[in-house]
Amino acid sequence: MKPIDKNEQDAEKLAAARAAVAFVKDGDFVGLGTGSTATFAIKEIGERVKAGLKIKAVASSLKTAELAQSYGIEILDLGHVSSLDISIDGADEFTEDLNLIKGGGGALFREKIIASLSKNAIVITDTSKKVKQLGAFTVPVEVIPLAYQYVFDQIALLGGKGKLRETNGKAFITDNGNYIIDADFGLIAAPAVLAQSLNQIDGLLAHGLFIGLTSKVMMSQGNHIIIFD
Numbered sequence: 467m468k469p470i471d472k473n474e475q476d477a478e479k480l481a482a483a484r485a486a487v488a489f490v491k492d493g494d495f496v497g498l499g500t501g502s503t504a505t506f507a508i509k510e511i512g513e514r515v516k517a518g519l520k521i522k523a524v525a526s527s528l529k530t531a532e533l534a535q536s537y538g539i540e541i542l543d544l545g546h547v548s549s550l551d552i553s554i555d556g557a558d559e560f561t562e563d564l565n566l567i568k569g570g571g572g573a574l575f576r577e578k579i580i581a582s583l584s585k586n587a588i589v590i591t592d593t594s595k596k597v598k599q600l601g602a603f604t605v606p607v608e609v610i611p612l613a614y615q616y617v618f619d620q621i622a623l624l625g626g627k628g629k630l631r632e633t634n635g636k637a638f639i640t641d642n643g644n645y646i647i648d649a650d651f652g653l654i655a656a657p658a659v660l661a662q663s664l665n666q667i668d669g670l671l672a673h674g675l676f677i678g679l680t681s682k683v684m685m686s687q688g689n690h691i692i693i694f695d
């Protein structure tokens with residue numbers, strides 16, 4: 467895929483966001499993602515709410531909650547939700563069979579809960595996110611701090627090279643008070659198998675492999691929206 471510049475990429479993100487937000491209707495309970503692409507969708511939904519759309523929403527991060535509330539979107543507590551009509555989120559990588567790597571923004575745990583609760587989990591991307599095989603982007607792993615070294619070592623036993631995510635020289639702390647290990651497994655031949663292995667590590671709260679959680683990916687390419695479902 468030919469590389470695109472930032473303006474083209476933002477135009478694609480906006481187009482994908484608009485196309486996905488068209489699926490949101492009055493009365494929906496909506497899951498809101500995190501990241502620059504999801505931000506375009508939140509702003510679009512926000513404009514529709516200002517114009518009279520009636521929805522309720524849950525947010526995948528504190529940042530998203532704050533942005534949504536600034537548009538007057540009612541945000542409910544994710545911990546008390548058992549089903550969502552629709553969710554819209556971005557991804558770091560996706561394959562045509564709708565497997566993803568997510569968590570570049572560190573919100574993977576809540577994003578995964580939201581995707582799992584959604585009847586229609588829509589992922590929006592620009593063309594740069596489509597890959598033949600997952601794994602050029604490292605797999606983010608959210609880990610409870612006291613299990614850090616244990617989880618780090620277990621990731622190594624699975625063939626992953628872990629690196630503690632840091633910002634300004636300090637450990638990045640998620641909205642849930644945890645660390646992120648960015649794990650490099652190289653190109654991942656069997657993502658579902660790796661996901662299962664990671665799921666079995668105690669102290670690992672969530673990993674960024676989203677397998678079978680996505681209803682459709684709406685990828686903007688130039689003037690077109692390409693839907694994978």
Ligand SMILES: O=C(CO)[C@H](O)[C@H](O)COP(=O)(O)O
Nearest residue numbers: 501502503556569570571573
């Ligand atoms: O998973 C995510 C945040 O945890 C994001 O959806 C992912 O990182 C993509 O972000 P962006 O839209 O900024 O490229």
